[in-house]
Amino acid sequence: MKKYFCYFAFVTLLMCSCDSFNKEIREFEKFPNNLTLIADSVSTQSLYDNVYLTSYDKYFIVSSFQADTMLHFYSTPDLKYLFGGAIKGHSSEEFESYPTFCESGGKCLYVRGHNPNIIRKYNIFNNQLQYDKEYKILLKSIPNDMHLLFDSLLYYMDFSDHTIRVYNIKDGKESFSIPIRKNLKKAETNMDPDIGCFAANNVTAMYAYQYRKEIEVYDTKKLSCRFRIKWDYKDQYSLLQADKVNDVMLHYTDNVATDNFFYMLYRGYNPKDKALLSHIEVYDNYGNPIINYDLDKKVFSLSVDEKNGYFYGFGENSDYIYRFKYTIPAIRINKLQQ
Template sequence: MKKKGKVQIALLLCGLLLSCSHEHKNYVDASIVEYSDFEDVEDLKAEIIDLDSFILAPIQLQIYDTILAVMNSRADKLVHLFNLKSKKKVAEHISVGQGPDEMLVPRFVENDGRSVQVSDLMTSIVSKYDSNDFMSQEEPASIEKISLEKRPFGEVRLLNKNFVGPARKVSCLLYRFNERGEVVDSIGSYPKTSWENTDTEKIDMYAFSFATNLQDKVAICYNWTDLIDIYDDKGKLCNRIHGPKCFVSQFKEFNDGKVISTSAVKDQTRDAYFCPVNVGDEFWVLFSGKSESEEGYSILANQIMVYGWDGSPRRILNLNKGIFAFTVDKKNKKVYGISDDPDFHILSFSY
């Protein structure tokens, strides 16, 4: 019986290794990353931030020195600013609309330390504000507006003096825009696999979030397969890493007679990486690994994976409360995250 048990265990371990290896072989030039490759694991405990004003539906956070900026999707003014020391609201900005300094779907552009930049996903316009004016004036006016030549399908980031944004095209992952908003290049291509996918399936299967180090690196973190691609500012693939669970979600194309779309294959999809954040010489990214078929499934993630900009695994931060978006106050060693369990609120974690 003991010998049979050992054989069964050996076969199980072999099967697990082959399963991960099989997925790995489907990605050209990918390196496997396992949990054991991370140098350290740290457990972080959440504290609820008791702000003096209710935030109905926060969806994005940004730190500007001592100010926490919150994108609130269900308010008359969409950007709410809070003093992190007093927890008091100091300003509200950006009304919904198409008038001067109004926006339809605003999102923060990564903080470069020199200005506040906000992109409107609907109009493809990036508005730049003086930082002092944005933090102190009641209705700050933008000092510059850049109209992007092509619509990016997601948040815009800075890369040196350029902007980059998701292209949602089978030919590339990102558009690169110059300071005037003109398309000057593209970055990235969809992963090569051992199986065939339609173009529509490929675009949905490899939906992604991304971050830049503001200078010369882009980290593309895929939402439905635990794959991360690191590109330089010239569009060269520097590293491709797969793990720590080595899975690939499956999507199937369908045609209802009017439109061609895809749907996730039941029991064959998992949430992977979300909301990567530039933190100096590292990027931090939420990792889920959960399947909707699992009992107690939630979109909230309880792990932040920390990688170097070369793709090297560094640390794992285990969160005792799940979040779906976050930002990092590196100076004060704080993580601020958004949870919707049971209602929307903001949490802080000291690290």
């Protein structure tokens, strides 16, 4: 796999006034590092579709909705198909709905789908999925972008009212919540101007917008907003209001958190563009831009294998898994003022 080094870019940090939510804005011009990554591809081996991805231990895992077997396990980094699990059905050991992952920084495998109100912890032994623990959750809405942190706190995005919520799985109560920035203009449109993707680790949580090149940065324990990262981009409110789906530029569409970094899948094109490719932006826990990777493929979903140094993702051809070898440059962590 080839990598092409680009010039070192100077980053300008501007300290700006706060908006109505009293959030500091930090504007950046360029990443200090830029690399181009060239993908190779591996056959999915008759996987019908791919809905959600995750990496756990030595496995790359894909959730499939159309197949009767809904979880598919691959070895890493060679992506050899190993086995399938999570049979669709209504018996005690089957899955009533398609599996979604509850991220934990790769430490454990948590899956929701056996029942809409249950999250199960699984182990993998001898290429078999083994049930370990079960947690009942009684939520008011469908959880998106779930992360289980500090052993018992379920962080998730509630898109019904644009709120990040934290639910204690031990006592079955909501611990705290915070609304994300709401668009000041009320859009009479089917396109949600505040839609985005959420990820969190034990230090930081980030919410990245799909239609704005902006990222909200939060303190995970307090769920208080630290600041907003803002890049130069063109406002798209009029296009959203007119429901011009094919003309609206997509910005951030996936977000993966590990212990020390956040990996943002950045599009930078609209749905009708055929020539433009995807990018992966990397930030540290303090909101510093670390490196931008230009990918030679369009990628729509992302999983990060830090142990082996690979990005895995799916693109326009769902018959293949794209694999990108990457390295993160040695950095001197700059703890920006909180």
